[in-house]
Amino acid sequence: MAAVTVRLPDGSTREYAPGTTARELAESVGPRLARAAVAASFDGDLVDLARPLIDGTEVAVVTADSAAGRDVLRHSTAHVLAQAVLRLWPGARYAIGPVIEDGFYYDFELPGRAHFSDDDLERIAAEMRTIVAEDQPFVRHEHTIEEGLGLFAEQPFKREIIEAVGAGTDEVDAAAEGAATGQVSTYWNSPSFTDLCRGPHVPTTGRLGHFALMRVAGAYWRGDEKRPQLQRIYGTAWESEKALAEHLHRLEEAERRDHRKLGAELDLFSFPEEIGSGLPVFHPKGGLVRRLMEEYSRQRHAAAGYEFVATPHISKAELFETSGHLDWFADGMFPPMELDGGQQYYLKPMNCPFHVLIFKSRQRSYRELPLRLFEFGSVYRYEKSGVVHGLTRVRGMTQDDAHLFCTREQMAGELHETLTFVLSVLRDYGLEDFYLELSTRPEDKAVGTEAEWEEATETLRTTALAMGLELVLDEGGGAFYGPKISVQAKDAIGRTHQMSTIQLDFQTPQRFGAEYIGADNARHQPIMIHRALFGSVERFFAILLEHYAGALPTWLSPEQVRILGVRDDHDAYAGEVADRLRSDGVRVGVVPADEKIGARIRRAKVEKIPYILVVGDADVAAGTVGVNRRGSEGDRRGVALDAFAGELAAEIAERRLPEAASDRPPG
RNA sequence: GCCUGAGUAGCUCAGUCGGUAGAGCAACGCACUCGUAAUGCGUAGGUCAGGAGUUCGAUUCUCCUCUCAGGCUCCA
Numbered sequence: 001m002a003a004v005t006v007r008l009p010d011g012s013t014r015e016y017a018p019g020t021t022a023r024e025l026a027e028s029v030g031p032r033l034a035r036a037a038v039a040a041s042f043d044g045d046l047v048d049l050a051r052p053l054i055d056g057t058e059v060a061v062v063t064a065d066s067a068a069g070r071d072v073l074r075h076s077t078a079h080v081l082a083q084a085v086l087r088l089w090p091g092a093r094y095a096i097g098p099v100i101e102d103g104f105y106y107d108f109e110l111p112g113r114a115h116f117s118d119d120d121l122e123r124i125a126a127e128m129r130t131i132v133a134e135d136q137p138f139v140r141h142e143h144t145i146e147e148g149l150g151l152f153a154e155q156p157f158k159r160e161i162i163e164a165v166g167a168g169t170d171e172v173d174a175a176a177e178g179a180a181t182g183q184v185s186t187y188w189n190s191p192s193f194t195d196l197c198r199g200p201h202v203p204t205t206g207r208l209g210h211f212a213l214m215r216v217a218g219a220y221w222r223g224d225e226k227r228p229q230l231q232r233i234y235g236t237a238w239e240s241e242k243a244l245a246e247h248l249h250r251l252e253e254a255e256r257r258d259h260r261k262l263g264a265e266l267d268l269f270s271f272p273e274e275i276g277s278g279l280p281v282f283h284p285k286g287g288l289v290r291r292l293m294e295e296y297s298r299q300r301h302a303a304a305g306y307e308f309v310a311t312p313h314i315s316k317a318e319l320f321e322t323s324g325h326l327d328w329f330a331d332g333m334f335p336p337m338e339l340d341g342g343q344q345y346y347l348k349p350m351n352c353p354f355h356v357l358i359f360k361s362r363q364r365s366y367r368e369l370p371l372r373l374f375e376f377g378s379v380y381r382y383e384k385s386g387v388v389h390g391l392t393r394v395r396g397m398t399q400d401d402a403h404l405f406c407t408r409e410q411m412a413g414e415l416h417e418t419l420t421f422v423l424s425v426l427r428d429y430g431l432e433d434f435y436l437e438l439s440t441r442p443e444d445k446a447v448g449t450e451a452e453w454e455e456a457t458e459t460l461r462t463t464a465l466a467m468g469l470e471l472v473l474d475e476g477g478g479a480f481y482g483p484k485i486s487v488q489a490k491d492a493i494g495r496t497h498q499m500s501t502i503q504l505d506f507q508t509p510q511r512f513g514a515e516y517i518g519a520d521n522a523r524h525q526p527i528m529i530h531r532a533l534f535g536s537v538e539r540f541f542a543i544l545l546e547h548y549a550g551a552l553p554t555w556l557s558p559e560q561v562r563i564l565g566v567r568d569d570h571d572a573y574a575g576e577v578a579d580r581l582r583s584d585g586v587r588v589g590v591v592p593a594d595e596k597i598g599a600r601i602r603r604a605k606v607e608k609i610p611y612i613l614v615v616g617d618a619d620v621a622a623g624t625v626g627v628n629r630r631g632s633e634g635d636r637r638g639v640a641l642d643a644f645a646g647e648l649a650a651e652i653a654e655r656r657l658p659e660a661a662s663d664r665p666p667g
Numbered sequence: 668g669c670c671u672g673a674g675u676a677g678c679u680c681a682g683u684c685g686g687u688a689g690a691g692c693a694a695c696g697c698a699c700u701c702g703u704a705a706u707g708c709g710u711a712g713g714u715c716a717g718g719a720g721u722u723c724g725a726u727u728c729u730c731c732u733c734u735c736a737g738g739c740u741c742c743a
Contacts, residue, residue: 105738118672217738218670225740229670232738260735264678273716273734329743350743384668387741445743479743503743530743567700593700602704616702628703635703 004055016053023049023203026061036063038207039072039200046072048140048200064207064239071099076138076201077128077211077237078104083193084127085233089114094195095157095221095230102247103236107219109157109228116216116231124233125213131189135206139188140199148184151194157221158196210244211237253493259542260390262550266607269391278388278395280538285558288587290537292556293544294376296655297400297425297533304421306374306402311354313378317344322511323353328445328480334382351377352505352530355403356512359526364516369526370406370414376537377401391542398537404529405514411527415463415485415502422487422500422533423467429544430553430657431499433490435470439477446480447507456504457483481507482530491547499543503530548658551630554610554648555655560587561648562604563625566616568593573620577613577641584649601628611648631658 003015006025016025022040026033026049039046039062042054046068053059062069078097081104086092089110097106110116116124143151145166152158162184187201188194202208212235219232238244255261263269268286275281282290298308317336320326325333329349336344348354355373364371378398387393406414423434438461441453464471464485478484484503488496505528508514515523534540544552554560561581565574571592578588589609591600597614604612614626618638625644628635650656 115671215737216671219739220669223740225669229739231670234738271734277734323743325743332741332743352743381742384741386668386670386739389736393742481743564703566702569700596699596701596706597703598701599705600703605704612703614703618702626702637702 002055004053006053006056007058009058009060019052021050021052022047022059022061025053025059029061033061033063036065037061038064038069038076038202041068046200048138049203050140051200065243070237070239072200072202073208073239074099074104074237075197075199076205077208077235078106079138079187079189079193079195079197079201080128080131080205080208081106081124081213081233081235082108082195083131083189084124086193087127088120088123093155093157096161097195100234103214103234105219105232105234107157107221107230107232109230116233118216121213121216121233125211128211128213129209132205132209134190135204136189137204138199138201140201141186141188142183143186144183148186148196151186152196161196208237210239210241211235212244212248250493254495257493257546257549258390259392259545262545263391266550268545276395277385278383278393280391280394280396286541288558289552289556290541293429293534293537293541294400296428300421300425300428301374301402304372306372309355309358309373309375311351311358311375311377312348313380314345314347315354317346319353319357320346320349323350323356323508324447324481324511325349325353332381332383334380347380348377349379349381351375351379351399351401352403352508352528353512355401356508356514356528359403359405360512360514364405364526366407366516366518366524369516370404370410371526372402372404374400374402391538394536394538397539399532400534400537400540402531402533404531405509405516405526406529407516407518407524408527411504411529412459412463414529415459415504416466418502418529418531419463419467419485419487422502422531425533426487426489426499428655429540429556430547431489431491431543435472435488436464436467437472437474437477437486437488437498438464439474439479439484439486441478441483442476442480446478448481452506453483456506460485460502460504479503481505484530489543491543492549495546497543499535499540500531500533501535504528505530551608551610551658553655553657555652557608557610558587559589559607559609560652561611561613562589562591562607562609563613563615564591564597564600564604565593566597566614570615570617570620574613574615577615577625580641581645581648584645586645586648586652605630613644 004018004020005013005015007013023034023037026037026040037049040049040051041047041060041062042051042057046062062072064070064073078099082094082097085108086094091111093109095107095109097104145162148162149159152162165184184196185198186194187197187199189205214234214236217232217234218229220229221227236244236247238247263286266285267283268289269280269282271280317326320333333349334347336346338344355375358373359371376398378396380396383393383395388395404414404418438457440457446453460483461471482503482505484501486498487500489499490496509525509528514526516526518524563574563577565571574590578590581588601612601614608630610630612628614628614635616626619625622638624638624640626635626637627639627644
């Protein structure tokens with residue numbers, strides 16, 4: 001047979017004897033590459049290192065420290081997890097074990113419908129280490145559908161996957177398991193363990209080991225609430241002990257920034273049990289931050305031509321029948337209150353029907369359009385008990401909600417202006433890294449015709465593309481009344497949060513019979529654009545808190561400056577400094593010298609106050625202050641009070657953001 | 668709503684194989700008068716989430732409820 005010729009990623013070509021494997025290729029390139037290799041890719045398709053080279057393909061060696069390589073490690077570790085569980089729970093059924101961001105999971109059904117407990121994780125991890133030490137090979141086999149069904153006769157979940165592959169009914173599995181070939185592949189580890197899998201895998205289990213099992217959870221088979229709930233184990237795996245440790249450290253960092261923890265530590269808000277789940281109260285400092293957020297928002301909205309409205313929290317049932325909410329989302333609403341005459345009232349889950357009624361309150365002319373109505377509107381949604389989460393998923397919240405009414409001709413321009421406005425305001429709060437997501441018609445829940453949806457979706461797409469930001473498609477993710485664009489923002493530690501949404505709605509004006517008189521003297525239906533910028537004040541508060549790890553920019557800090565006299569005979573001067581700054585509108589606190597200066601500085605640091613001013617003998621004599629700025633090394637002594645005040649006033653007026661949204665860990 | 672855990676002082680946590688509890692920090696009092704991340708001593712603080720059951724006796728064991736955490740499902 002002729003030699004096989006392959007191209008390498010650097011463009012060079014090499015010849016090998018027929019039957020040469022990817023592993024042998026790696027070895028021929030260099031021993032270090034061979035050691036780092038976990039898989040290979042042939043023309044971009046990931047394959048095992050044991051796969052023979054194919055003539056004319058481009059071959060790349062996949063190393064453990066690449067994204068694709070980590071996926072291979074994680075997938076292989078998931079197999080080891082399944083093998084360990086089957087050893088410890090003979091007769092367990094195993095379902096699927098895919099790779100997810102930063103790790104993997106595997107779903108099981110244990111004999112006698114038993115459950116994993118947290119303590120089991122340690123036993124399972126120990127068994128996994130044994131399997132790693134055994135250095136078992138991952139041996140690939142191809143089977144027909146019938147052979148596959150026979151192999152997994154005792155494994156109903158595997159059989160279901162194989163049947164779906166055979167029937168080509170499940171696109172996801174078909175792609176994953178290779179339906180195009182009408183075959184399934186398996187990986188054999190030991191006489192006692194074979195798993196259905198497309199692969200590739202590392203050559204042997206000995207290649208693994210830098211993993212941690214994170215938690216156990218219940219998860220529905222196929223993600224379907226109506227199907228059996230399986231036992232899921234989440235784990236993470238990395239190419240080295242160092243990479244694993246770094247990952248665990250990142251998790252700790254996220255935990256340190258958790259807004260629920262910061263909210264308690266900084267005395268911003270709490271969730272009194274007596275009030276109920278998902279119903280927060282804001283304490284004075286949190287209330288102040290919230291007010292500052294809202295004030296700046298109002299200021300920007302006023303400047304952008306929005307008009308402020310106010311609407312009640314409850315309404316007759318008919319309003320939500322007209323809007324369609326009772327048809328589609330009654331489950332998400334609090335149950336109705338019934339009055340004497342049998343009239344039912346609901347807490348409002350949204351503000352839009354109220355704003356439509358304001359539009360409809362009198363005859364409208366095209367000359368009034370676009371009409372932009374804005375409100376900080378409190379809404380109540382009955383979130384299921386298991387989903388309530390801190391300030392990000394609550395049962396009562398305040399939306400910064402606006403509804404824009406415009407003509408069809410104005411629609412594109414309004415969308416563009418709105419998106420520009422939204423991004424500009426978000427940037428002022430310190431979020432700067434964005435991409436856009438376009439959500440299209442949901443399959444089951446939707447009102448309106450295909451044509452209307454198509455037109456609305458296209459308009460949104462055009463607007464989004466004009467922003468020059470990355471646009472991601474979210475198929476079927478729209479609301480029941482229209483498609484939407486959402487702004488996704490990355491925070492300081494790289495997590496993505498869905499921020500503002502802009503939704504087009506042809507339906508609500510129709511349902512409510514909202515009309516305006518056009519230049520042609522005829523009645524027309526306005527286009528309605530729903531728009532929330534923060535989403536909810538509560539959620540935005542949480543995101544900002546986590547983004548800044550509690551160290552809010554000076555303009556948003558509840559206490560901007562704390563003044564400390566060195567001795568108690570400096571307290572009078574500290575008071576004068578405070579009065580001077582307060583006259584500029586600065587929020588100042590003074591703590592008298594009944595504790596050592598070091599202790600009071602520490603307290604102020606723990607409270608993440610942007611500026612600590614220390615004043616002593618020299619300052620009293622010279623009219624100066626010692627400036628200790630949050631996040632900077634050391635302090636500046638003998639700064640003239642006027643100079644500091646001027647600099648601070650400028651920082652606040654410009655809403656300057658901190659250079660880095662990180663701070664020193666306490667202690 | 669479902670699965671797995673958890674709830675002990677304001678916070679972080681220890682403890683009780685069933686005999687009603689303890690530390691550090693915080694709070695309060697006294698002393699210390701001090702120049703950039705914790706001065707010392709003392710005092711007070713708990714229906715051991717709530718309810719029911721078993722028991723001579725329950726914070727501890729059982730059941731129910733509430734709340735929280737991590738997932739699943741959901742998220743107009």
